[in-house]
Amino acid sequence: MNMNEIKLPMVEIFETVEGEGTGAGFPTIFVRLFGCNLRCTWCDTPYSYPPEKAEKVMSIEEIVNDVRSYSSHHICLTGGEPLLYGDHSLKLIEELVKLEQIKDIHIETNGAIDLKPFISQIKSSKVRYVMDYKLPDSGEMEKMNANNLKLLRKQDELKFVIGSEQDFFIAKLLLDTHKTKALPLFSPVWETMPPQKLVEMMLKHKCSHIKLNLQLHKIIWDPAMRGV
Numbered sequence: 001m002n003m004n005e006i007k008l009p010m011v012e013i014f015e016t017v018e019g020e021g022t023g024a025g026f027p028t029i030f031v032r033l034f035g036c037n038l039r040c041t042w043c044d045t046p047y048s049y050p051p052e053k054a055e056k057v058m059s060i061e062e063i064v065n066d067v068r069s070y071s072s073h074h075i076c077l078t079g080g081e082p083l084l085y086g087d088h089s090l091k092l093i094e095e096l097v098k099l100e101q102i103k104d105i106h107i108e109t110n111g112a113i114d115l116k117p118f119i120s121q122i123k124s125s126k127v128r129y130v131m132d133y134k135l136p137d138s139g140e141m142e143k144m145n146a147n148n149l150k151l152l153r154k155q156d157e158l159k160f161v162i163g164s165e166q167d168f169f170i171a172k173l174l175l176d177t178h179k180t181k182a183l184p185l186f187s188p189v190w191e192t193m194p195p196q197k198l199v200e201m202m203l204k205h206k207c208s209h210i211k212l213n214l215q216l217h218k219i220i221w222d223p224a225m226r227g228v
């Protein structure tokens with residue numbers, strides 16, 4: 001199938017600064033696909049899956065053309081779950097990789113999708129995965145594919161969204177018991193975990209190799225605002 005035959009359900013494409021991870025602060029084009037296989041309790045994008053509806057359906061060609069109209073060198077492919085569409089997600093990534101303007105494509109994936117086909121088929125060093133590995137407070141931890149942890153490479157990021165002390169200790173245990181090359185990030189749930197408390201726990205429990213991750217976009221704009 002070619003680029004204009006493959007169509008994907010979409011929420012939005014917009015340009016802002018990346019709020020999270022090692023790319024935080026860089027002007028970035030966000031490509032947000034519709035649909036998710038999880039329903040995390042603290043999800044901040046419930047408009048990206050049913051019962052809400054996709055804003056539009058776009059062909060890969062239309063998505064690529066829209067991305068071209070911005071000037072940022074970074075793309076955040078997000079959702080929902082952007083890897084939900086298998087070969088179609090893969091084809092979208094391959095077409096975005098071809099854009100010379102784009103130096104980095106990071107993919108926000110939720111830990112419940114097998115990364116193997118993506119890592120084995122996408123060779124470009126522009127592509128990085130940011131895996132949001134779910135903990136008990138999310139209500140979705142049992143859907144996690146622990147095999148993904150050892151597939152992550154050193155350019156990838158492994159994010160734990162921490163809602164409680166229990167989440168903190170489970171994340172720490174996971175890191176202590178599973179090999180991964182990815183950079184571990186601890187990110188507080190906006191509503192239930194004051195950043196100060198998370199930092200205190202990180203220092204007390206010697207999380208020397210873990211990076212605190214705050215969502216810049218929740219600080220810069222109203223936390224409920226979309227498209228920023």
Ligand SMILES: Nc1nc2[nH]cc(C(=O)O)c2c(=O)[nH]1
Pocket residue numbers: 016017018019020045076078079108217228
């Ligand atoms: N500024 C900004 N940075 C982000 N990083 C990850 C986001 C996401 O929704 O996946 C996001 C987002 O929605 N906005």
Ligand code: SF4
Pocket residue numbers: 036037038039040042043044045046048079080081110
């Ligand atoms: S995986 Fe992400 S988009 Fe899906 S429900 Fe969880 S937080 Fe929301």
Ligand SMILES: [Mg+2]
Pocket residue numbers: 044045
């Ligand atoms: Mg968001």
